[in-house]
Amino acid sequence: MVNDRKNKELPASNYSKLNRRREAIWGYLFISPNFLIILAFTVIPVFLSVYISLTDWNILGTPNFIWIDNYKAIFSDQLAKVTFFNTFYFTVLSVPINVFLTLVLAVFLNQKIRGITFFRTAYYLPVISASVAVSLMFMWILANNGLLNQMLGSLGVEPIRWLTNPKIALNSVIGVTIWKGLGFNMIIFLAALQDIPQELTEAAAIDGANRFQQFFKITVPLISPVIFFVTITGVIGSFQSFDLVYNMTKGGPGHATSVIGYYIWKQAFDYMNMGYGAALAYIVFAVILILTLIQWVIRKRWVYSED
Amino acid sequence: MSNQKDNKNSFQMQVFKTISITILAFGAITMIIPFVWSVITSLKSAENIFSHSAFWIQFPPDFSAYKQIWERIPLLKYAGNTLKVALIVTIGQLITSSLAGFAFARLKFPGRDKLFFVYIATMMVPGMVLLIPNFIVMKNLGAINTHWALILASVGSAFGTFLMRQFFLTFPSELEDAAKLDGCNPFMIYWHILLPNSKPILTTLGLMAFQGIWNDFQWPLIVLNSASKRTLQLGLSYLMSEYYTDWGLLMAGSVLTLLPIILLFFAVQKYFVQSFKFTGLKG
Numbered sequence: 406m407v408n409d410r411k412n413k414e415l416p417a418s419n420y421s422k423l424n425r426r427r428e429a430i431w432g433y434l435f436i437s438p439n440f441l442i443i444l445a446f447t448v449i450p451v452f453l454s455v456y457i458s459l460t461d462w463n464i465l466g467t468p469n470f471i472w473i474d475n476y477k478a479i480f481s482d483q484l485a486k487v488t489f490f491n492t493f494y495f496t497v498l499s500v501p502i503n504v505f506l507t508l509v510l511a512v513f514l515n516q517k518i519r520g521i522t523f524f525r526t527a528y529y530l531p532v533i534s535a536s537v538a539v540s541l542m543f544m545w546i547l548a549n550n551g552l553l554n555q556m557l558g559s560l561g562v563e564p565i566r567w568l569t570n571p572k573i574a575l576n577s578v579i580g581v582t583i584w585k586g587l588g589f590n591m592i593i594f595l596a597a598l599q600d601i602p603q604e605l606t607e608a609a610a611i612d613g614a615n616r617f618q619q620f621f622k623i624t625v626p627l628i629s630p631v632i633f634f635v636t637i638t639g640v641i642g643s644f645q646s647f648d649l650v651y652n653m654t655k656g657g658p659g660h661a662t663s664v665i666g667y668y669i670w671k672q673a674f675d676y677m678n679m680g681y682g683a684a685l686a687y688i689v690f691a692v693i694l695i696l697t698l699i700q701w702v703i704r705k706r707w708v709y710s711e712d
Numbered sequence: 713m714s715n716q717k718d719n720k721n722s723f724q725m726q727v728f729k730t731i732s733i734t735i736l737a738f739g740a741i742t743m744i745i746p747f748v749w750s751v752i753t754s755l756k757s758a759e760n761i762f763s764h765s766a767f768w769i770q771f772p773p774d775f776s777a778y779k780q781i782w783e784r785i786p787l788l789k790y791a792g793n794t795l796k797v798a799l800i801v802t803i804g805q806l807i808t809s810s811l812a813g814f815a816f817a818r819l820k821f822p823g824r825d826k827l828f829f830v831y832i833a834t835m836m837v838p839g840m841v842l843l844i845p846n847f848i849v850m851k852n853l854g855a856i857n858t859h860w861a862l863i864l865a866s867v868g869s870a871f872g873t874f875l876m877r878q879f880f881l882t883f884p885s886e887l888e889d890a891a892k893l894d895g896c897n898p899f900m901i902y903w904h905i906l907l908p909n910s911k912p913i914l915t916t917l918g919l920m921a922f923q924g925i926w927n928d929f930q931w932p933l934i935v936l937n938s939a940s941k942r943t944l945q946l947g948l949s950y951l952m953s954e955y956y957t958d959w960g961l962l963m964a965g966s967v968l969t970l971l972p973i974i975l976l977f978f979a980v981q982k983y984f985v986q987s988f989k990f991t992g993l994k995g
Contacts, residue, residue, distance in 0.1 A: 425820070431898040432821030439812035440827070442868025447834045450845030457844060464851075510739060513732035520733075526981070527740035530747065533977050533984065535927040537945045538966035541952055542746045545753065545959050552749050555766040584742070592988040616728055645840045648929045652949055666840055673844050674934055683844045690841045697836050 458683035475684035487660050488668040495664050499579045500639040511594030528588035540652030543581045571661035578662050590635050597631040637700040641693050754963035761959055777964035790947040797862045798925040804867035805921045813876025814902045834870045861935035872917050879913045920987045944969045
């Protein structure tokens with residue numbers, strides 16, 4: 406029996422060739438379910454989107470090819486201008502505040518203190534909460550007779566129209582965005598801080614460096630790649646913010662809270678200007694792509710410089 | 713001298729600790745108050761919400777908002793829709809990602825590394841760019857206004873594949889070689905050796921998928937039209953546009969839709985924290 410099998414065995418080179426072919430077939434088989442989904446709903450759409458952005462498609466009619474007219478139209482679109490400005494304002498305000506606060510919180514959390522589990526849990530809660538419920542909670546808190554105005558009222562401050570005053574509304578949305586996102590970056594910073602060998606800060610402390618010196622001379626340089634990463638992903642995230650704006654303000658009052666993520670949705674799925682929406686989305690994509698590549702290159706350099 | 717320094721240091725440390733705890737506590741309260749206030753509001757009678765101060769708590773609580781909400785919207789139906797889609801996507805993503813991750817990590821086939829590069833590249837594509845073309849793809853597939861549109865778009869995951877690959881790469885190859893000599897095919901190795909040893913990472917990935925679908929808002933908003941197809945988040949958003957001043961009702965809705973995820977969070981907090989860190993790796 407054993408001899409039988411031995412006789413039937415193929416010569417070594419043929420055998421391994423067959424084996425390799427088998428392995429390749431298994432490989433393709435294994436990746437195909439996932440790959441087909443990625444192909445159909447990420448790879449093809451990226452290119453399809455270019456085509457759509459070059460047409461005047463509005464779902465109902467047949468698309469006409471209009472070359473770069475959509476891209477040209479963006480330059481004369483006043484609303485797009487307002488939207489880009491709002492997005493810029495949103496990003497410049499929300500990202501640095503988020504990074505600063507989360508870093509400080511992470512440093513505070515990165516020591517032996519009582520109640521640490523409670524603190525962490527408290528900061529995670531907004532992160533795992535759905536944005537619709539968060540929107541509702543804050544619409545009520547920021548309502549004219551809501552919690553915030555009543556608290557301020559007890560200090561003698563007149564009620565503020567947090568979500569209906571065009572000068573304030575965008576700041577309120579930014580505030581809620583920061584509130585919801587704190588716990589997330591905090592974890593990332595905390596993980597980075599825990600990777601720093603304690604001997605480093607202890608050695609500095611022995612040399613007489615105070616807390617602030619330790620922080621700025623040792624901690625910050627060591628986690629600067631993380632700070633940079635968190636900043637870039639924050640910028641990318643803020644370009645895509647939609648849920649809170651849609652639910653809390655619908656871009657209003659007027660267009661005061663219209664940011665690009667919302668405006669693209671509005672153009673494509675409310676006005677049905679698919680072509681124009683796709684063109685707007687592609688411009689944002691280009692910016693995000695550049696930011697991501699910069700982040701990759703710089704991170705790589707950082708990684709090398711550590712060696 | 714050195715003693716003095718130690719004292720100074722420990723004093724500094726005490727001050728720093730006190731400041732830390734104060735600020736952390738203030739922040740934590742800011743995080744929790746909105747939730748607490750939602751619960752308090754949802755337990756007030758409608759006429760008391762506006763007539764009394766915000767700080768007033770109704771006792772005994774009035775549960776009528778929690779009774780009403782089931783009459784205003786088919787909450788159970790929405791929960792069922794959401795749960796169905798979330799479970800299918802979670803299980804689907806775990807299967808497809810672990811299979812693909814295994815192939816990329818453990819099998820050799822022509823074009824493997826190029827394909828993997830494509831995977832990495834797709835992770836850079838922001839979701840916003842895909843909304844319009846995916847809507848069109850779904851329209852052509854006849855999937856608009858069906859749950860298929862939600863399932864198909866998420867049942868494969870480049871990020872999940874990446875994560876599984878990195879994890880499978882850390883396995884020692886001796887086990888596998890032994891199994892190969894025993895005549896195991898790649899599927900048997902995947903099923904009997906790698907998967908049983910991957911429970912923590914599968915849990916984390918599954919949790920990310922589940923939570924992502926449960927909380928997703930924009931994509932369901934775009935592809936679902938009929939009221940009966942809505943997910944919880946969509947249902948809550950529509951509830952708001954219909955009863956936008958009925959805060960008791962709206963807060964009850966928020967509390968009810970948040971509860972499952974918050975309970976899940978308390979049950980498996982460790983994996984949630986892990987999932988945050990993984991998302992941090994994504995870029």
